[in-house]
Amino acid sequence: GISGVEGQQASTVADYVLGQFSFLKRLLLVHGRESYRRNSDLICYNFYKNILFVTPQFWYGYYSTFSGQTLYDVWIYQFYNIAFTALPIFLYSVFDRQYPDLDQIEKQPLLYTEGMKKKLFNTRVFWRWVFYALFQALTITLICFRSMQISSDQEHGKLDGFWMVGHVVYGIVVVLVTMKLLHFSHSLYWFIWAGALGSILCYVLVMFVFSYIPYMDVTGLFWKIFANPRTYLVFVLCLGFGWIFDCYFWTKKVPDENAGILTSLEKKGTSLKRVKTQMMVDGQKTISGYKGFAFSHEEGELEILKKTPIRRLQTM
Numbered sequence: 001g002i003s004g005v006e007g008q009q010a011s012t013v014a015d016y017v018l019g020q021f022s023f024l025k026r027l028l029l030v031h032g033r034e035s036y037r038r039n040s041d042l043i044c045y046n047f048y049k050n051i052l053f054v055t056p057q058f059w060y061g062y063y064s065t066f067s068g069q070t071l072y073d074v075w076i077y078q079f080y081n082i083a084f085t086a087l088p089i090f091l092y093s094v095f096d097r098q099y100p101d102l103d104q105i106e107k108q109p110l111l112y113t114e115g116m117k118k119k120l121f122n123t124r125v126f127w128r129w130v131f132y133a134l135f136q137a138l139t140i141t142l143i144c145f146r147s148m149q150i151s152s153d154q155e156h157g158k159l160d161g162f163w164m165v166g167h168v169v170y171g172i173v174v175v176l177v178t179m180k181l182l183h184f185s186h187s188l189y190w191f192i193w194a195g196a197l198g199s200i201l202c203y204v205l206v207m208f209v210f211s212y213i214p215y216m217d218v219t220g221l222f223w224k225i226f227a228n229p230r231t232y233l234v235f236v237l238c239l240g241f242g243w244i245f246d247c248y249f250w251t252k253k254v255p256d257e258n259a260g261i262l263t264s265l266e267k268k269g270t271s272l273k274r275v276k277t278q279m280m281v282d283g284q285k286t287i288s289g290y291k292g293f294a295f296s297h298e299e300g301e302l303e304i305l306k307k308t309p310i311r312r313l314q315t316m
Helices: 009-013 022-060 079-084 086-095 102-107 109-116 123-148 162-184 190-211 221-227 229-253 261-268 278-287 301-307
Strands: none
Touching: 022 086, 022 102, 022 109, 022 123, 022 162, 079 086, 079 162, 079 190, 086 162, 086 190, 123 162, 123 229, 162 190, 162 221, 162 229, 190 221
């Protein structure tokens, strides 16, 4: 609703109220577009990080003959969405900006068309994130189990077991989804980096604490993981492969179609005033100096309406 001189009826029953029509331009072209972009990434990323987290347990079924054995400790499993991966995507969804200068977005309405054409959130984009997560999960599982399956405790000669491999997979997933978020972020503020690093350190801290709790499946596992040289090998292989895939395949397949819009339009001298229709220009001329009206009027009627006294009806 618009709060104007014609009354407050529209604004009192509306979900959103604007004081002037001119506010609608920035609300749609800037905040509306950025909200659409960030929410699209938020939804796809949440599916991606959860599929990447749970799918290694499915691939592990081939090693455990589908016995139903979980790959992660049931207690540490609960921390994934509430502690290890929640803060980075929250900060991204609130503070990320594709272009630092919001006034540039407002002056180039062609950037708004990606929401109208559903470029960032559609069936193809969604399934692309899903298959990417499935592929990465398979890659992580194969590298970890092939590299660490024969790993053993040198002091006692015992095999380290699947708990060690499972929580190495867990750690790689946490680091990989955080790197993925940093990769498609546009505004890497210091608190974005702090949130990403804090999430990874939170996983290390939780593993450290649970390793000293007796009678748990992961008791004493922390030092076994970080004392094993194969741990660093699989971290380098998995993270390196994931980063290369992002840089050379994902980025090339999904170019930033808006990257050259601002530059090309500025070179041509195109601005918001040149792409407005004549009706919008005429409307601005008509209501210039009195922006409260929520209805159109003919030339000269504005001054008449200003001089007309407002009469209130007596109600019983």
